[in-house]
Amino acid sequence: MIKINLLPTEKRKAERTPLPRFLLIASTAAAFFILLFYNLWVLKMISDVVDETKNQRALLASLQPKVQEYERLLAEETALKTKVKEIESLVTRDVEYWRLVNALWDVIHANPRVWIDDFRILDARSAPGDLRRVDPDTKEVVAYGVSMKCHVAGDDVLEMTKFRKSLKDHPLLQEILTLINFNVMWNVAEEKLKDTEESHFIDFDISMYGLATPPKRKAPTPPVKPASTPIKANPTPAPPQGGTK
Numbered sequence: 001m002i003k004i005n006l007l008p009t010e011k012r013k014a015e016r017t018p019l020p021r022f023l024l025i026a027s028t029a030a031a032f033f034i035l036l037f038y039n040l041w042v043l044k045m046i047s048d049v050v051d052e053t054k055n056q057r058a059l060l061a062s063l064q065p066k067v068q069e070y071e072r073l074l075a076e077e078t079a080l081k082t083k084v085k086e087i088e089s090l091v092t093r094d095v096e097y098w099r100l101v102n103a104l105w106d107v108i109h110a111n112p113r114v115w116i117d118d119f120r121i122l123d124a125r126s127a128p129g130d131l132r133r134v135d136p137d138t139k140e141v142v143a144y145g146v147s148m149k150c151h152v153a154g155d156d157v158l159e160m161t162k163f164r165k166s167l168k169d170h171p172l173l174q175e176i177l178t179l180i181n182f183n184v185m186w187n188v189a190e191e192k193l194k195d196t197e198e199s200h201f202i203d204f205d206i207s208m209y210g211l212a213t214p215p216k217r218k219a220p221t222p223p224v225k226p227a228s229t230p231i232k233a234n235p236t237p238a239p240p241q242g243g244t245k
Contacts, residue, residue, distance in 0.1 A: 111166060145207070
């Protein structure tokens with residue numbers, strides 16, 4: 001049966017929204033508001049992250065001078081630690097370098113035609129490499145040494161040989177600096193020397209090294225005392241034979 005409502009539109013009763021449609025509309029509205037609040041929350045989070053990024057970048061920029069200062073201080077600390085190790089290697093080693101330098105000066109003073117313009121003390125790190133440089137086939141283990149750039153007036157190599165022999169024969173240097181470079185590279189330079197009549201001089205290098213395990217000193221042999229001869233008591237003289245007159 002078909003029912004027809006003939007009342008005017010304004011006098012008709014409003015029809016109820018079907019439940020499925022109502023639920024669809026309500027769920028759509030709820031989803032809209034949820035998405036709206038979610039988008040607002042995401043935008044707020046993005047804004048906070050942007051602000052935090054700006055703050056962190058500003059803090060990083062303000063810390064850059066301190067970072068550079070830290071790197072500079074760290075480099076200084078490393079250099080100082082290296083220097084302290086070098087000093088400790090010199091202090092803890094049983095070598096009195098002032099005596100060594102005095103001995104070298106004595107030899108140089110005794111050879112007036114020789115002079116030096118560079119003097120280096122070799123520590124435990126540089127001495128082995130320097131020894132291999134001058135003597136690649138060496139088997140010795142060294143712990144310290146000295147290196148000198150030397151010159152001798154004139155072009156006579158005998159003066160150079162004499163100077164090297166003086167270094168090798170010095171008793172203190174024999175004890176402290178056991179090795180001396182065997183192969184000597186030298187060359188003659190032409191130049192008028194002041195206060196001399198020489199127009200040439202010889203350039204050469206000398207390197208001397210102390211062994212890591214120096215040879216043990218031999219204890220001096222005590223002088224042999226001559227065997228003592230027991231002193232015999234004087235015998236009682238025999239009475240003279242014959243009577244007295």
